[in-house]
Amino acid sequence: xxxxxxxxxxxxxxxxxxxxxxxxxxxxxxxxxxxxxxxxxxxxxxxxxxxxxxxxxxxxxxxxxxxxxxxxxxxxxxxxxxxxxxxxxxxxxxxxxxxxxxxxxxxxxxxxxx
Amino acid sequence: xxxxxxxxxxxxxxxxxxxxxxxxxxxxxxxxxxxxxxxxxxxxxxxxxxxxxxxxxxxxxxxxxxxxxxxxxxxxxxxxxxxxxxxxxxxxxxxxxxxxxxxxxxxxxxxxxxxxx
Numbered sequence: 678x679x680x681x682x683x684x685x686x687x688x689x690x691x692x693x694x695x696x697x698x699x700x701x702x703x704x705x706x707x708x709x710x711x712x713x714x715x716x717x718x719x720x721x722x723x724x725x726x727x728x729x730x731x732x733x734x735x736x737x738x739x740x741x742x743x744x745x746x747x748x749x750x751x752x753x754x755x756x757x758x759x760x761x762x763x764x765x766x767x768x769x770x771x772x773x774x775x776x777x778x779x780x781x782x783x784x785x786x787x788x789x790x791x
Numbered sequence: 792x793x794x795x796x797x798x799x800x801x802x803x804x805x806x807x808x809x810x811x812x813x814x815x816x817x818x819x820x821x822x823x824x825x826x827x828x829x830x831x832x833x834x835x836x837x838x839x840x841x842x843x844x845x846x847x848x849x850x851x852x853x854x855x856x857x858x859x860x861x862x863x864x865x866x867x868x869x870x871x872x873x874x875x876x877x878x879x880x881x882x883x884x885x886x887x888x889x890x891x892x893x894x895x896x897x898x899x900x901x902x903x904x905x906x907x908x
Binding site: 710712718719720721722725766768770779780781782784785787 | 834
């Protein structure tokens, strides 16, 4: 049973470009969460999605950031017109049907904006 | 106010000794859950242990145990017989009810543990 998968593991972008981060949850998991970890800091919640629905995006910056979890395929975190401050590790986590279950994390995507 | 407080930015422990990593939390809800995750230098987040607010027994998973003191709102992680591979960042997290009927997870700032041979 494969764990949470994220790709790419490392992503380098120049300022102004777009970054697309992908997350495939564990088999049987229908809840996906995205977190951001700035250097030397803890994880900060960004967005919580179920299939085709954004449930809570209170942690997501209002501009340039968007997330989706389509009926088919992985969840995507999209950052438009990246800036140096977007450089961070972005983690995806998933949990099963009931949200009270433990969240299992993917390996993360390290985004570096030059 | 901080939801999760980890007051120890860094800790050292001798190999084979036990170590306690502190975590206090703040919530007014009766139903919540507490987690500990390990983040080694390779960067992945590894789930270690979970404690529900209604669980009467302290959670244990191998060398990990969670010292849950509900009245004091503390959920300290105890690692027994430390090994060199335990050197990592450790994050405490809490899940509590949020609007819309789901539970939100908040992480502490982490404690960096270094095991000395």
